Amino acid sequence: MLRRRATAISVLTVLTAVLATGCSAPGSDSESSGDESGPIKIALVDAQSGQLSSLGAWELKGARLAIDEWNAQGGINGRQIELGVFDDQGDPTVGTNLARKIDSEGYIAMIGTAESAVTIAMAPILKQAEIPNITSGQSPGLVAVNSEFLFLNGPTSTTYDETLAKHIVDQQGIKSIAMISNNGGYGKGEHDAFLKALTSRGVTPVADQVVTTDQKDFSAVLTGIRQKNPKVIFLGAEEVESGLIVKQARDLGITATFAGAAPQGTPVFLDTAGAKNAEGTIVSSPYLSNDINDAAKKFAAAYQAKFNEEAELHGAKAYDGTQILLTALKSSNVAGGKELAEAIRATKYQGLLGDFAFDKTGVGIFVTSIGTIQNGKLVAAAS
Amino acid sequence: MQVFLQTIVGGVSLGAVYALVALGFSLVYRTMGLVNFAHGNVVTVGAYLASTFYLSTRLPFALAMVVAIALTGVIGLVIERVLRPLENRDFDLMLIGTIGFGIVLDALIIMIWGATGRAVPSPVPSAPIELLGLRIRTYDLVVLAIAAVATVLLVLFLSRTKRGAAMQAVAMDHEAATAVGIHVGRSNAIAFMIGAGLAALAGGLVGPLLYVSPALGGALGIKGFAAAILGGFGSIPGAIVGGLAIGILDSFMAGHFQGYGELFTFLIFTVIIMVRPTGIFGERTVNRA
Numbered sequence: 001m002l003r004r005r006a007t008a009i010s011v012l013t014v015l016t017a018v019l020a021t022g023c024s025a026p027g028s029d030s031e032s033s034g035d036e037s038g039p040i041k042i043a044l045v046d047a048q049s050g051q052l053s054s055l056g057a058w059e060l061k062g063a064r065l066a067i068d069e070w071n072a073q074g075g076i077n078g079r080q081i082e083l084g085v086f087d088d089q090g091d092p093t094v095g096t097n098l099a100r101k102i103d104s105e106g107y108i109a110m111i112g113t114a115e116s117a118v119t120i121a122m123a124p125i126l127k128q129a130e131i132p133n134i135t136s137g138q139s140p141g142l143v144a145v146n147s148e149f150l151f152l153n154g155p156t157s158t159t160y161d162e163t164l165a166k167h168i169v170d171q172q173g174i175k176s177i178a179m180i181s182n183n184g185g186y187g188k189g190e191h192d193a194f195l196k197a198l199t200s201r202g203v204t205p206v207a208d209q210v211v212t213t214d215q216k217d218f219s220a221v222l223t224g225i226r227q228k229n230p231k232v233i234f235l236g237a238e239e240v241e242s243g244l245i246v247k248q249a250r251d252l253g254i255t256a257t258f259a260g261a262a263p264q265g266t267p268v269f270l271d272t273a274g275a276k277n278a279e280g281t282i283v284s285s286p287y288l289s290n291d292i293n294d295a296a297k298k299f300a301a302a303y304q305a306k307f308n309e310e311a312e313l314h315g316a317k318a319y320d321g322t323q324i325l326l327t328a329l330k331s332s333n334v335a336g337g338k339e340l341a342e343a344i345r346a347t348k349y350q351g352l353l354g355d356f357a358f359d360k361t362g363v364g365i366f367v368t369s370i371g372t373i374q375n376g377k378l379v380a381a382a383s
Numbered sequence: 384m385q386v387f388l389q390t391i392v393g394g395v396s397l398g399a400v401y402a403l404v405a406l407g408f409s410l411v412y413r414t415m416g417l418v419n420f421a422h423g424n425v426v427t428v429g430a431y432l433a434s435t436f437y438l439s440t441r442l443p444f445a446l447a448m449v450v451a452i453a454l455t456g457v458i459g460l461v462i463e464r465v466l467r468p469l470e471n472r473d474f475d476l477m478l479i480g481t482i483g484f485g486i487v488l489d490a491l492i493i494m495i496w497g498a499t500g501r502a503v504p505s506p507v508p509s510a511p512i513e514l515l516g517l518r519i520r521t522y523d524l525v526v527l528a529i530a531a532v533a534t535v536l537l538v539l540f541l542s543r544t545k546r547g548a549a550m551q552a553v554a555m556d557h558e559a560a561t562a563v564g565i566h567v568g569r570s571n572a573i574a575f576m577i578g579a580g581l582a583a584l585a586g587g588l589v590g591p592l593l594y595v596s597p598a599l600g601g602a603l604g605i606k607g608f609a610a611a612i613l614g615g616f617g618s619i620p621g622a623i624v625g626g627l628a629i630g631i632l633d634s635f636m637a638g639h640f641q642g643y644g645e646l647f648t649f650l651i652f653t654v655i656i657m658v659r660p661t662g663i664f665g666e667r668t669v670n671r672a
Contacts, residue, residue: 050598053498183642210642214602216593217630219393220638223386240594243502251511252389252518271502272594 423604
């Protein structure tokens with residue numbers, strides 16, 4: 001019995017190892033820019049399966065919309081743009097394998113991922129391969145990677161949370177704040193950024209709780225917070241987990257207002273929490289709604305026509321990022337590597353999120369706005 | 384004290400779900416000596432089926448659950464039928480076979496329902512019950528009651544019916560069981576069917592508590608498996624105790640060690656298993672692997 005079990009386990013281990021490495025090609029040397037004819041190959045790496053797949057789905061739609069618009073107008077220099085879609089499952093290990101794969105398959109640039117931890121894991125390989133990458137992540141850790149090939153299509157957590165703290169503490173005068181964040185790449189970034197914003201205002205959170213990324217039961221954490229009776233609870237976790245926290249908090253009788261950044265403004269968060277439970281949630285976001293200006297209206301209409309669903313922040317971010325990449329490809333005459341990275345950095349672009357102007361850290365936008373959830377919809381807050 | 388008790392309440396409701404998952408693992412293991420690695424994915428299928436009938440076809444929740452359990456049970460039968468030629472020939476291949484089925488089911492789920500998940504509203508919308516400063520969700524009580532009924536029915540089936548007794552006999556000694564005229568294949572098929580049905584029950588019940596996505600079964604499967612091992616793999620009471628223990632343990636560790644909660648849950652689990660390798664209710668009769 002023991003021997004058989006041991007064999008079974010070793011077979012399992014081997015299988016897992018094979019599965020995990022299966023995607024990486026041996027000898028991933030390649031020429032990034034390559035040939036001058038045929039379609040321009042751009043890779044989109046995002047979670048298309050797993051708990052973060054809704055992010056991946058939105059990103060893909062935003063990127064697809066931008067690329068189809070360019071292709072309809074004849075592409076770049078007469079060449080069509082081809083989007084290769086890769087599934088990182090929200091897993092950094094899968095991500096690093098995909099980084100080698102897109103390098104060996106001659107992709108000129110990469111869009112994604114929406115998960116900071118995955119992007120951070122991929123960054124050194126992409127830097128070495130000189131493949132520019134426009135990510136939707138927002139963790140300050142992305143800036144710390146210090147890669148000249150890594151760009152962000154939105155603000156970092158520092159901007160989101162500074163704006164949020166300014167609204168809650170400075171404008172509303174609320175000082176009784178509790179924090180719940182997860183220990184993943186995104187949650188850690190949010191935790192540090194919001195705590196820093198609070199500390200600089202002389203506010204100490206009444207509770208600072210950390211949860212794991214796949215935790216399902218928050219009763220211990222939430223009961224502890226309930227006893228502190230905070231006015232506002234800050235959420236530093238992704239859509240589904242934040243939604244579960246809010247749902248369980250309301251079941252425990254917590255009436256405090258919730259606050260957070262991008263994930264708390266999404267339909268997934270609303271559905272998971274339940275619209276009634278999420279009512280009043282304060283959201284810091286660079287893209288509050290589809291009718292803030294004409295560009296957003298046009299984008300939302302095109303998005304609706306193409307995918308038959310309402311556009312939201314992540315689609316808008318990916319759309320902006322892809323537009324910037326394509327503009328840079330055009331201005332650099334479809335260069336690859338360093339030249340393309342420089343062209344992206346030089347691109348000034350008026351996007352859905354605002355006016356992009358990249359600094360040397362790869363961040364192009366430094367403002368967000370405050371919205372609140374009213375009657376199940378995210379609307380701009382009266383300031 | 385309030386935090387302590389509320390933490391137990393929170394742990395118990397998920398613990399009941401882990402227990403149901405553990406029951407499915409244990410039932411198949413005690414009958415066939417096989418760990419069904421597809422079990423977690425079967426939970427996901429059950430969760431999707433139940434939520435589809437509940438949300439899309441607007442069946443009452445109870446009816447949606449029954450349909451989902453029946454359909455998922457059929458999936459269990461299919462898995463057993465495909466693996467049957469390997470029974471008693473190559474055990475390792477059977478294990479790999481269940482892993483394969485897990486991957487297939489995972490892919491099918493994404494093909495049918497998409498990679499993004501769905502939130503299931505609670506079928507019992509009434510406000511939580513307040514008791515001595517504790518708040519207990521009414522739906523949690525429903526989950527506990529259903530889990531208890533399912534366990535009692537299973538125990539009655541195994542101990543009081545002829546078919547159940549035959550399954551016990553196969554579990555103890557399948558050659559002797561064959562000699563006295565028990566159809567081993569049929570017995571295995573029933574084990575797989577009931578196991579899958581329990582998985583669907585767990586998945587359907589957990590839907591309104593959590594978020595139904597393709598990743599749902601993975602997390603529940605690992606905790607359920609740990610629960611089965613902790614209680615004593617193959618033992619029915621062990622699965623129940625193990626499930627509740629893992630649920631409560633997890634809840635407490637998350638409260639105390641925050642981001643490292645999961646780590647401590649499994650550390651304690653490991654220590655218990657080192658001290659008592661057969662688990663709490665370890666049975667020695669199952670010895671076919």
